[in-house]
Amino acid sequence: QKEVEQDPGPLSVPEGAIVSLNCTYSNSAFQYFMWYRQYSRKGPELLMYTYSSGNKEDGRFTAQVDKSSKYISLFIRDSQPSDSATYLCAMMDTGRRALTFGSGTRLQVQP
Amino acid sequence: IAGITQAPTSQILAAGRRMTLRCTQDMRHNAMYWYRQDLGLGLRLIHYSNTAGTTGKGEVPDGYSVSRANTDDFPLTLASAVPSQTSVYFCASSDGTATQYFGPGTRLTVL
Numbered sequence: 001q002k003e004v005e006q007d008p009g010p011l012s013v014p015e016g017a018i019v020s021l022n023c024t025y026s027n028s029a030f031q032y033f034m035w036y037r038q039y040s041r042k043g044p045e046l047l048m049y050t051y052s053s054g055n056k057e058d059g060r061f062t063a064q065v066d067k068s069s070k071y072i073s074l075f076i077r078d079s080q081p082s083d084s085a086t087y088l089c090a091m092m093d094t095g096r097r098a099l100t101f102g103s104g105t106r107l108q109v110q111p
Numbered sequence: 112i113a114g115i116t117q118a119p120t121s122q123i124l125a126a127g128r129r130m131t132l133r134c135t136q137d138m139r140h141n142a143m144y145w146y147r148q149d150l151g152l153g154l155r156l157i158h159y160s161n162t163a164g165t166t167g168k169g170e171v172p173d174g175y176s177v178s179r180a181n182t183d184d185f186p187l188t189l190a191s192a193v194p195s196q197t198s199v200y201f202c203a204s205s206d207g208t209a210t211q212y213f214g215p216g217t218r219l220t221v222l
Contacts, residue, residue, distance in 0.1 A: 008151065032209035043115075043201055043213035044154070051209075088153065092209050098144070098169060099211060103153035 003027050006089055006102030014110050019076040023089035023102045026070065030091040030100075033065050035074045038086045038104065047087075048074065079109045113137055115214035117202050123220045124192050132187045132217050134202030140212075142205040143185040145169075145177060147198040148216075154201065160185055192221045 006023045013019055021035075032051055036044035048063040050056045050072075056063045062075040072091075076083055089102040118133045136143065141162045146154040146169075156169030160179040174196060176188045189196055197220050203211040 004153075006153075034209065036213075041216075041218075043215050045213070046210055049210060090154075098156050098159060099154075099209075101146075101154040103151055 001026065002103075003100050004089060004091060004102040007105055008103055010106040010108055012108045012110060013079055015079060015081060017079050017109070019074075019079050019083070019107060019109075021074040021076075021087050021089075021105050021107070023072050024070055025072070025091055025100075027091070027093065027100070028067075028070070029093035029095065031094050032092040033063070033072050034090040034092075034099070035061075035063055036088040036090060036101075038088060040085075044088055079107075081109050081111050083107060084109050115202055115204060115212060117200075117214040117217050119217060120215070121218040121220075123222065124189075126193055126221055127191050130189045130192055130219070132189075132200055132202075132219070134185045134187070134214060135183050136185075136202075136204045136212075136214075137183065138204060138206070138212070139182060140204035140206050141182065142207065143179065144203040144205070144211065145175070145185070145187045146201045146203065147171065147196075148201060149198050157187065157200075194221045197221045 035048040038044040053067045060077045064073045086104040088104045090099040115136045144159045145157040158177040200217045202214040
């Protein structure tokens with residue numbers, strides 16, 4: 001079983017929809033939780049970063065971490081065609097200093 | 112500011128050949144990483160370096176070697192390429208926080 005599980009999609013939504021992307025994990029030592037966005041044939045770019053449990057909001061994006069359920073989410077409000085990309089969750093424990101990634105969810109926002 | 116540059120952008124290589132993927136960063140980050148990205152498997156850590164002069168093995172190090180002679184450069188060498196090393200390779204760096212910054216990637220095909 002992988003340490004981090006992520007539904008690969010693809011997820012197709014109409015423009016303006018609210019998008020929910022999720023990851024589950026098994027390693028209780030993870031303390032740092034990140035979401036990266038990756039456009040086709042590009043490198044991943046950091047979107048959101050959360051330490052431990054709780055919510056974090058940045059514009060149209062909200063990241064949630066529920067450590068008791070080992071479950072993290074990324075919500076995108078008022079989705080735009082420019083949000084079409086692959087979204088990767090990533091996690092890190094304080095000891096290793098290396099990221100463990102989910103396999104990524106491909107999102108397509110239809111105009 | 113360029114951030115992280117990788118070369119070559121893409122390469123087709125015969126099995127058994129030696130290949131070095133180059134990575135250079137201009138952010139003066141101490142930590143650098145090499146990942147490979149394969150469909151359905153996400154990003155997996157190959158090798159890392161916490162500071163110049165030190166390196167460590169990641170999740171999938173076999174068949175790869177790295178060196179870190181200075182802060183800016185972190186080359187990845189395939190001593191004798193095999194078809195299973197066909198992948199997209201990403202270099203990343205970190206300023207010591209949980210955030211990692213990625214390069215644009217090298218698309219490698221081993222025939």
